[in-house]
Amino acid sequence: MKLTERMPAYPVRRPEVIAAAVDALQRGEWARLEGVPETEAALRAYHGADHVWFVASGTAALEALLLGHGIGPGDEVITTPYTWGATVSAILAVGAVPVFADIDRITAQIDPATAEAVITPRTRAILAVHLFGHPCDAVALRAIADRRGIFFFEDGSQAHGARLAGRTVGRFGHGSAFSCMGLKLLAGTEGGYCVFEDPDAEARAWLYGRHPRGMDPARREGLAEAGLLDALQLGWRPCAVSAALVRAALPWLDSENATRRRNAAVLRAALDGIPGVTLPPELPGAQGCYHLLSLVYEPEITGVSREEFLRRLNAGGAGAFIYIPIPIHRLKRLNPHGYEGPRVFWHEQLLRAGIDYRETSCPAAEWRADHSVEMGFNWTQDNPRAMEQIAGLVREAARR
Numbered sequence: 486m487k488l489t490e491r492m493p494a495y496p497v498r499r500p501e502v503i504a505a506a507v508d509a510l511q512r513g514e515w516a517r518l519e520g521v522p523e524t525e526a527a528l529r530a531y532h533g534a535d536h537v538w539f540v541a542s543g544t545a546a547l548e549a550l551l552l553g554h555g556i557g558p559g560d561e562v563i564t565t566p567y568t569w570g571a572t573v574s575a576i577l578a579v580g581a582v583p584v585f586a587d588i589d590r591i592t593a594q595i596d597p598a599t600a601e602a603v604i605t606p607r608t609r610a611i612l613a614v615h616l617f618g619h620p621c622d623a624v625a626l627r628a629i630a631d632r633r634g635i636f637f638f639e640d641g642s643q644a645h646g647a648r649l650a651g652r653t654v655g656r657f658g659h660g661s662a663f664s665c666m667g668l669k670l671l672a673g674t675e676g677g678y679c680v681f682e683d684p685d686a687e688a689r690a691w692l693y694g695r696h697p698r699g700m701d702p703a704r705r706e707g708l709a710e711a712g713l714l715d716a717l718q719l720g721w722r723p724c725a726v727s728a729a730l731v732r733a734a735l736p737w738l739d740s741e742n743a744t745r746r747r748n749a750a751v752l753r754a755a756l757d758g759i760p761g762v763t764l765p766p767e768l769p770g771a772q773g774c775y776h777l778l779s780l781v782y783e784p785e786i787t788g789v790s791r792e793e794f795l796r797r798l799n800a801g802g803a804g805a806f807i808y809i810p811i812p813i814h815r816l817k818r819l820n821p822h823g824y825e826g827p828r829v830f831w832h833e834q835l836l837r838a839g840i841d842y843r844e845t846s847c848p849a850a851e852w853r854a855d856h857s858v859e860m861g862f863n864w865t866q867d868n869p870r871a872m873e874q875i876a877g878l879v880r881e882a883a884r885r
Contacts, residue, residue, distance in 0.1 A: 644776065659682045
């Protein structure tokens with residue numbers, strides 16, 4: 486069986502979106518040292534937040550979040566081993582130590598109980614990821630953080646516009662970070678943004694990577710008088726054209742997400758009853774946005790290896806792949822013990838902290854890495870026929 490329906494091109498660059506980028510170019514806005522206040526205002530309104538920055542990337546947004554809250558060398562940040570590496574890279578970049586909590590092996594989201602279990606006196610924060618566009622249990626995680634006196638941060642880089650209990654992800658934590666690179670749900674070219682709950686954390690982060698031109702004049706003057714206003718910055722300046730693309734695309738985000746959800750509902754019903762194949766459920770009260778389609782595939786049940794299942798899917802035109810082949814705590818470059826390869830700067834900080842990830846146990850993450858298959862899901866137009874075809878291809882590929 487082969488798919489005859491094709492996903493629309495993504496991101497959707499409507500005429501209004503292209504016009505916004507052209508307008509920025511025609512006005513000579515290659516860069517704006519003061520930042521991009523128009524885009525930040527639009528994002529503040531969307532999230533109902535008072536403090537939002539647009540920066541150079543999602544990784545920069547995570548760094549700003551951590552540094553603004555005073556997290557650095559020796560501090561522990563609990564996070565998931567089942568995510569894209571930038572989440573962990575940001576922790577390492579500020580000199581902190583990632584500590585890994587396990588996940589729910591079906592949903593792939595961080596498990597609040599395992600996160601609380603690894604809190605130590607050195608823990609400063611939990612950094613959760615809303616993976617594949619689906620909200621994790623941010624309510625439970627924030628409650629744990631508040632009870633234990635630590636921060637809770639959200640990485641929403643795959644979940645722009647996803648909601649839990651009627652609130653957008655990114656509004657449950659003390660702060661949150663989002664990527665807006667060109668393949669995300671809210672896509673520029675490259676870029677990202679961070680949401681701060683605490684204005685003092687925003688002010689502290691400013692000194693690390695934003696030009697003083699955009700700062701409140703009174704604060705700028707006070708910092709200058711104190712000798713704290715200088716050029717020691719990390720280069721988080723955003724691309725003005727990318728910011729224009731994001732601002733112009735934002736009004737369509739919710740409708741595109743709603744279309745993705747409708748298509749996913751049709752697909753979920755069509756996949757029902759296929760032995761060994763599971764489309765993970767969403768949390769009660771959650772509205773995911775299906776950045777990627779992640780299937781749990783169990784060859785022990787189907788009798789068809791995952792490699793053969795992938796081969797059959799791709800022969801039919803599914804474009805399937807494995808998004809996280811190895812949980813992060815098992816990556817060679819993360820582990821300094823017995824490492825052979827080019828120098829890695831974070832090895833020293835991990836050794837000083839006495840970290841040995843060979844002793845980390847996250848069995849659900851390791852199981853999920855061996856039992857997942859992903860596909861792109863940029864179905865921003867209703868297409869029940871395509872969903873039926875995908876389900877038919879999955880059914881055929883899983884048949885012994």
